[in-house]
Amino acid sequence: MNGHIYYLACKLLWNPGADSDKILDDFYKNMYGSAADDMKKYYDNYEKAFIDSAEHVANQTPLQQIGTIFTPAVMKKAEKHLADARKKQQDNFIMDRIEKQEIAYGYILRLVQAIQSAMEIIANSDQFWLFDPAGNNPKLHDKYNVCFSELASYIDKYQSENIFYGTGNNYHTKMINKTNMLNYAESDLAKASKGLDKKEYLASTKQTITKPDTTTESFDIWMYGNDWDSGENDGQTYEHFVYIIDPAGKRIEIGALGNLGDANADKVNRINIISNVSKNIIKACLDKNKDIKFLITNPSGAWTMSTFFAAYIMPPINKINNDYATWLVQKKVDWVRQASFGFRELSYQGEMLGENKEYEFLIPVTGRETAVPAMPVFFKE
DSSP states (O other), X not given: OOHHXXXXXXXXXXXXXXXXXXXXXXXXXXXXXXXXXXXXXXXXXXXXXXXXXXXXXXXXXXXXXXXXXXXXXXXXHHHHHHXXXXXXXXXXXXXXXXXXXXXXXXXXXHHHHHHHHHHHHHHTSSOOSTTXXXXXXXXXXXXXXXXXXXXXXXXXXXXXXXXXXXXXXXXXXXXXXXXXXXXXXXXXXXXXXXXEEHHHHHHHTTOOOSSBOOXXXXXXXXXXXXXXXXXSTTSOOOSEEEEEEOTTOOEEEEEEESOTTOGGGTTXXXXXXXXXXXXXXXXXXXXXTSEEEEEEEOOXXXXXXXXXXXXXXXXXXXXXXXXHHHHHHHHOXXXXXXXXXXXXXXXXXXXXXXXXXXXXXXXXXXXXXXXXXXXXXXXXX
């Protein structure tokens, strides 16, 4: 696909004062014979698409830019120009060159379709955090799997036809990995993500709390993050401790993150429930804005790769556990938001909690309705 670029560059290196348009005309005539005019339109169509997209394009163009460059209209024109070129050329040697461009066209088309399908999966999922499972709509996954299979077949054609230098490299490898493709789509959707708290949630959904729940005497804090496991191989060390900070700046320890010996929490997104935080602590730590300041610490010398995504102030719930709470956040997050007395959700990337790092965040306490929708029944997939 880049042959004309290399041809032009080499000619200009030999003669910097040469006319670029004439050099390209020479390329099209020698490369495509009687199909030169149609193939010039084919290449010019792509050039205009890059210009119109206003994307800064480099060798490693992020995948999410590809859909803005190669729009359906651009791809339809490319298909027409290739079909017109094929009609006008009978020479087998030149036809082979046109067919290589047809493979390049098919590859780009399937890549765009695969990215768009991945975007649909993420857009229809409750989640937007790094590492999260990507939605649960089987029809969308079926559509994506078809696009993925077709994309993989075109990458095979690229490799077998040796269409351009570097086939089989890491750029191709990551494109035929479903998880990577979904992560690229998540990253694109997350551009506008700035996190969320309950005040913002109530405003955006036009909800008000008309009958506040005043009966709860203690609270559970649902801490959502990645790699909430214990710190050492022996399972005897916590990686993180959690505090509430009162208005005077005093730290009140409420619990630790990483159930000791919990192998299920290693390198996955998971809720860690901190139970039985008393109502008196919550009341004593509310500031004038009705915010509570939380602090996550990492004991000196404890190695960690944890990432923090969200925290929810919840009522005690019968039979709840880390697995059930994780499922609710990943599949029914809107219910969790309504059931909470307040929450803080960070943006897509979350916050890395490295060695010796202390991280503070605020949760606005808005309260919740006395009656919230029934809790969804846990369905372990």
